[in-house]
Amino acid sequence: MSAARAAIFGCTGPVLEADERAFLREADPWGFILFARNLETPEQIRALTSELRATVGRNAPILIDQEGGRVARLLPPHWTGWEDALPFVARFSPEAGAEAMRLRYHVIGTELRALGIDVNCAPMADIAQPDTHPVVRTRCYGTDAGTVAQMARAVTEGLALGGVLPILKHIPGHGRTDLDSHADLPVVHADAVTLNAEDFAPFRDLADLPMAMTAHVVYPAHDAENCATWSPKMISLIRETIGFDGLLMSDDISMHALTGTMDVRVSKALDAGCDIILHCNGERDEMAAIAAVAPRLEGDALRRAEAALAARTEVQPIDVPATLARIEDLKEAAHAR
Incomplete structure (x- = not known):
């Protein structure tokens, strides 16, 4: 049996159409990602995740962006609502903040696994700066490297308790950007010493995580021509300086920070050193173009993909009301001090 394709695909709606099912079976992506357009009720989501796995005939990873707050695909009343991470963490002392984040993501992970979703696009190890774009800033965990690393580690621990794998993002750092990479290509003008001491530091502390997602961000101190997703220099830095040896996926390859046809975008990311391509919008023509150029996983990419899936854990039971209390x-307790 050949390895899966080096791609993660979305789907168009809450139910797979017959032609969509046939396409996904033939394309055989390594995993899938879900968005609000795919999510209605717990029963419907469980059916969809089962059907997605059935199309490829294996226990494929199913991803979601469920940070809580601004980025939450699952909302009340079926699922727990949360405020953005930055104001949430600010309500606690550092020690209590880490406990609160661990509990928060234990709840999130438990809710995800109950739906058949076993990978969450978290933690974020980006550091909030005064001029960080609003799309990113309030989702960050702090304004200094130490706090961010501590909170991000707690997030991974909470997700593991919920039986969910983490994806570290946005490596090597999206916090020092005043543009939204969904719409534009951000450029970070900090020098190499500052980047290494500050922006890259939380990612070094979390380099043992099984998966990470690249930043569509240009760092002229290292490569003035290419964003990290397309930069062999930056991917080498991620591997060697930061020390990350897990599965490295691109951020969504369809984002407007990138230009060119889909096959060119994919080839540049893979040639730079990304292991796998993430594509989120479910557009069939785009996914077909990706499937035509993305290879089957092999070599180090296959090793990393297998290691990531081997890190999946079982759910540790949780009393959600007691945890929220x-x-x-x-x-x-923090307010009383």
């Missing part, structure tokens, strides 16, 4: 107690 514990978080409120931590808030009150």
